[in-house]
Amino acid sequence: MENHEKNSSVIEGIHYATGELVTIEVIDGLIDKIFIKDGMSSVGGNLIIAPGLIDNQINGYAGIDFSGPAISAEDAIKAFTAILKNGVTTFLPTLITAGLSSMTRSLRVLSEVWEQDELFRECVPGFHLEGPFISSVDGFRGCHPLEFIRKPSVDEFRELQAASGNKIIQVTLAPEAEGAMDLIKYCVSAGIVVAMGHTNATSTQIREAADNGVRLSTHLGNGCANMIHRHNNPLWQQLADARLTPSIIADGLHLLTEEINVFYKVKGPDNLIITSDIVYLAGMEPGKYSYLGTDVLLTDSGMLMDTVHNCLAGASFPLVKGVETMMDFTGCSLAQAINMASRNVARIYNLDDRGVLAEGKRADLILFEMDRYRINIRKTYINGRLVFDCTER
Template sequence: MNDISEINAVSYSTGKPVRIRISGGFIRDIMETGHTEGDPDLLVAPGLFDNQVNGFRGADFSDTDLKIHEMRQAVDALNAEGVTSFFPTVLTNSHENLLRIFKNLSNSLSDERVKDSIPGFHLEGPYISPESGYYGCHPAGFIRKPSWDEFAMYQEAAEGKIREVTISPETDESFEFIKKCTSEGVVVAIGHTNASTDQINKAVDNGARLSTHLGNGCANMIHRHNNPLWPQLANDLLITTFIADGHHLTPEEIRVFYRVKGPAKLILTSDITHLSGLKPGNYMFFGSRIVMTDDGLIKNPVLDCLAGASLPLRTGIGNVMKFTGCPPGEAFNMASANVAEAFGITDRGTLEPGRRADLVLFERNGYEIVIKQVFVKGRRVL
């Protein structure tokens, strides 16, 4: 099992040496030691929590034929990147395929290692904008208006594990759907949208609380005043999720997000796809040619849009520190504590007694986060 009882490292948030004692997979206590024991460059942070993972190392979570062993391999590989919790994210598809996909995902939780790292699923679509540019690389033929009856079927197939749904509140059906999701404990995010200011604010009034990868899932050319970005930034009830891989947003955009929302209202996500961890080259995705470059950019050259990401969450943490000047504690919290809090998941996300011993031990090489050891529920996985 490789269980441990004690870890000595430097706290990611305070910069002080700490001793963490673990019992039964949970943090028993944390004590400042006043002196460094072992490697003085070794830091400890909560395990990373990624709410938007489309796939990894060849495993596509929207694949109707995904096998349990493929999910297990993806979980093991993500754990090695410091991600101890994540939401497999399912993209727009036909009704029949979505039922199969969620049934497969639910079945994969029969593997305890998989279950330990997956507290829920994220449905991104099919209730998104039908306008070109806003739906990105989602298959346009399957985009449709929100339907609670339909969603309830997906939730049943998922055995109640859908924790997040991304929609565009551009139709009258959206608002009752949002209200119903919220009443059932499903967090609603606004994304892939060309909704008006009034529609966005009405969505928030009915319970929407997140913006999905803000600044992306948006047309390349938009009105400088009347666009879906400003009202989402301006609404204090919306938490901004964003991708900091160096491709999806500019450093200036990320600095603006940081200054407008503040560190507590930001969630860092990767949006990685099944191509992450594979060799650069040409691939097929929903029947279209996708190109992955040497620097990790994934793009549909015909639609001229990004098609997900390939760089892991730790890359985004380093970029956030580099682009904003924020301290490591804030950057790591955007990828751990803030995520757990947004979804009401109280057993992980912070270094506190009583929380799961999901830990990442790392060193810094400038802004690069170098993962050294990873623990999931006190069990060493790297």
């Protein structure tokens, strides 16, 4: 066995769940020991320490669209580096509905980056395919381009999976689409997480999908028509079925306070996850842009408006905003809100090595200040390595 010098470091902060001042010893990228300290911090400036955030839906960032026709490996790295600054230490690059050749090309580029870049590999357990196998009905399809929405097909999925180098770990689809149940069964048996989303499924179809192994509801409450039947709509059964964990876009814009409260009360803090669903305009200066063939306006307050159809065109707030919003809207604790953006997400993908502060886990850590609900990320660590630091001014 090779004998190598152990790489160790010490990180100090206030434990996000217990409120105690702790010293975390990191050896070779893993949390080796957590000590509780008395008194004031000497090195950490009393920042709060928590597990890094895990985002299962990032479509792009800082001007880079993962689904874009011209995405390059350099672009993907640029977006990825910017994402880390927001306290995200694990994420799923997400591709939305597009033509097959465009999707396979994007998947090849992402796969290439995954093969080449060690840090990317550490942070990206795989990719999320949102579409093209979703509802083609207006409202439910959201902003996914109608012309590229297709019927679920195991053959086509296999083609996409091959282009990705076998790294698609989640598919969001509509269970009511013809052929969906076969694709669900195929993916579930291959260990791929299947979510329902952009769906107008009946309660029976939702139950059948869950019977076949669907466990997630993608951004519940969004990807839904404005006008729905009060009894027969896709929301009730997704809420009622305890097997389904919803992801929600808790940016304060996509869902009302009362919607978030109902989802939170029905599912509970252990069975709900926060997602960002940010698009490539996130992290850009406010202004007028083009997105998916329409004019959009990114406002000073972070709202991304489709000015042609007068509706939201996507999300622009990173995941940490969802942590803030959950505390603000539901009154949940910081620990519960962080869990919804870290531990609960890790569980979905069987990422047993992250999402909690515990000995033996990866030292994927964030240090931050908190003022009421506002969180200011100061440092991000991946496997014990400092990858972002804004404490030096």
